[in-house]
Every structure is written in structure tokens, then in C-alpha cells.
Amino acid sequence: MPKSPRKRVLVLAPHPDDEVLAAGGAIQEHLRKKHIVKVVLATLGDGQRRGLLLPKKHFLRLGERRYRESLAALELLGVHRERVIALGYPDRGLAPLWQSNGSICSSRYTKVRAVPYEFARTPHALYTKAALLAELQEIFCQERPEIVYLPHPRDRHRDHQALYLFAEAALHQSALHPQRRYYLIHYAGWPLPAGRHPQRPLTPPRRLRAQTWLNLELRPEQLQRKCEAIARYRSQIKYFEENLFRFARRNELFALHAGPTHESPSLSLHLPRFLAALRPARNSDRSRG
Numbered sequence: 001m002p003k004s005p006r007k008r009v010l011v012l013a014p015h016p017d018d019e020v021l022a023a024g025g026a027i028q029e030h031l032r033k034k035h036i037v038k039v040v041l042a043t044l045g046d047g048q049r050r051g052l053l054l055p056k057k058h059f060l061r062l063g064e065r066r067y068r069e070s071l072a073a074l075e076l077l078g079v080h081r082e083r084v085i086a087l088g089y090p091d092r093g094l095a096p097l098w099q100s101n102g103s104i105c106s107s108r109y110t111k112v113r114a115v116p117y118e119f120a121r122t123p124h125a126l127y128t129k130a131a132l133l134a135e136l137q138e139i140f141c142q143e144r145p146e147i148v149y150l151p152h153p154r155d156r157h158r159d160h161q162a163l164y165l166f167a168e169a170a171l172h173q174s175a176l177h178p179q180r181r182y183y184l185i186h187y188a189g190w191p192l193p194a195g196r197h198p199q200r201p202l203t204p205p206r207r208l209r210a211q212t213w214l215n216l217e218l219r220p221e222q223l224q225r226k227c228e229a230i231a232r233y234r235s236q237i238k239y240f241e242e243n244l245f246r247f248a249r250r251n252e253l254f255a256l257h258a259g260p261t262h263e264s265p266s267l268s269l270h271l272p273r274f275l276a277a278l279r280p281a282r283n284s285d286r287s288r289g
């Protein structure tokens with residue numbers, strides 16, 4: 001009897017660490033079931049709210065360091081480094097990229113206008129909306145994932161909101177319909193309390209309770225492994241230890257629908273209009289032969 005093909009899973013992370021905080025348990029569970037898991041890091045977290053006056057070299061080194069931290073954390077969960085795809089778009093710059101129309105953006109931190117990392121999927125790709133959309137679309141078409149983990153549109157971090165928009169637009173263009181599993185990281189201090197509470201369950205924020213949430217209970221050894229993986233993000237642990245470990249709970253939660261767009265943050269309101277505008281463009285391309 002022919003073996004059934006292994007399920008393919010993509011985890012999209014705006015910054016190195018989101019993949020493990022949100023889905024460190026889910027990743028282990030997919031691997032346990034022999035699914036193929038790949039992780040896409042949209043930025044390398046090469047920005048820092050404080051420190052704008054530091055030289056660009058500092059931020060490039062930070063990006064490289066955070067990439068290595070992700071590789072180490074994911075390796076611990078069983079994801080080989082070849083399955084980690086770094087894109088290298090600007091940290092704290094995905095929302096301006098989404099809102100730019102055709103212009104080239106630059107990073108306020110690294111001061112570059114193109115992907116500066118040689119190990120990225122496409123080194124020197126210009127920081128344009130079209131380039132990131134095309135790159136995600138290519139990844140979706142190559143990988144043909146059945147399940148995609150991506151930021152929840154109500155996440156308060158603008159990079160997270162923007163990656164949601166980029167991913168939905170790229171899926172729309174690819175005409176693929178994987179199951180989406182939306183995760184929250186930044187949402188008004190959620191989950192409370194901060195710090196380590198591994199035995200407490202993660203519950204949906206009150207305002208989003210009406211959504212359908214997939215609850216994944218972690219096995220004790222999966223939770224243990226997730227904690228060890230979180231500890232690999234040393235550059236972040238240094239400043240945000242309490243925030244990082246608040247996601248090491250006995251379960252993980254994923255919304256199965258993005259929710260009504262009229263409730264979404266300002267950035268999301270552009271999505272339906274943007275998707276509608278994509279269709280005629282595709283048709284006219286085809287008619288030109």
C-alpha cells in the first residue's frame with residue numbers, strides 16, 4: 001500500500017522567538033506525528049526600541065544572534081536548521097512595508113533598504129511590499145502546507161498584524177486554502193499573570209472568547225522541552241524573561257478564524273480592499289498572454 005504523504009506545516013513568525021512562544025508545543029506534536037514542519041522568520045528582530053543611536057553594526061549583529069537563537073531553540077524541538085527560512089525584512093518595519101505602495105522602505109535600525117543577511121532566503125531583496133508578498137507566495141506554492149500558524153489579526157504588535165495581512169494576501173494569490181491557526185502574543189498583558197505558571201491553563205482573552213479556539217494540551221515532557229527552548233533566546237531572556245515564560249503553560253491556544261474584520265485594528269481594514277484589488281490584476285495578466 002502506498003504511504004500517505006506526510007502532512008506539511010508552516011509556522012510564520014514575525015520575530016525570532018514567536019514561533020516557540022506560540023507554538024513550541026504544537027511543533028513537537030506535529031513532529032511526533034511525523035509531519036514536516038518548517039518555520040519562516042519574517043524579520044530577524046534586528047531592531048530595539050531603545051538604542052536608535054547605536055551604530056547599524058550593532059543591529060546587524062543582533063539580527064544574526066537572534067537567528068542563531070531561533071536555530072538552537074528549534075533544533076531542540078526537533079526542527080533541523082535547513083527547515084528554518086529566514087527572510088530578513090525590517091524589524092518594526094512590516095507595517096510601514098504593508099502601507100507603502102511601491103516605494104522601497106528602509107530600516108530605522110540597520111539603515112539598510114534590502115535584506116542584509118547572506119544566509120537569508122533571498123539576500124539583497126529590496127524592502128518592498130511586492131518583494132515580501134512574492135517571497136511568501138513562493139514559499140506557500142513550494143511547500144503547499146495543510147496547516148499554517150500565523151499571527152492573530154488582533155495582536156497589538158504592528159509587525160504581527162502586518163505579517164497576518166501579508167500571509168493572507170499571499171495565500172489568496174496562491175489560491176491555497178490551508179487550515180489557519182492564529183496565535184496571540186501581544187494582547188494587553190495577556191496571559192496574566194506574568195512569570196512562570198506551567199500548571200495554569202491558557203484561556204482566551206475575554207474579548208475574544210466568542211471565537212473558536214483550538215486547545216492543544218501539552219504532554220509534561222513537551223512543556224519541559226518548550227521551557228528549555230525558550231531559555232535559548234538569551235538576548236530576549238535578558239530583558240523579558242517574565243514575559244517569555246508566561247507562554248510556557250500546560251496548553252497552547254489557536255483561533256481557527258480571524259474573526260470579524262470590522263473589529264480588527266486599523267491595518268487590517270485594508271485587507272478586503274487589497275484582496276479585491278488583486279483579482280483584476282491577475283486576470284489582466286492572464287489576458288495579456
Ligand SMILES: [Zn+2]
Pocket residue numbers: 014015018157160185
Ligand atoms: Zn513578535
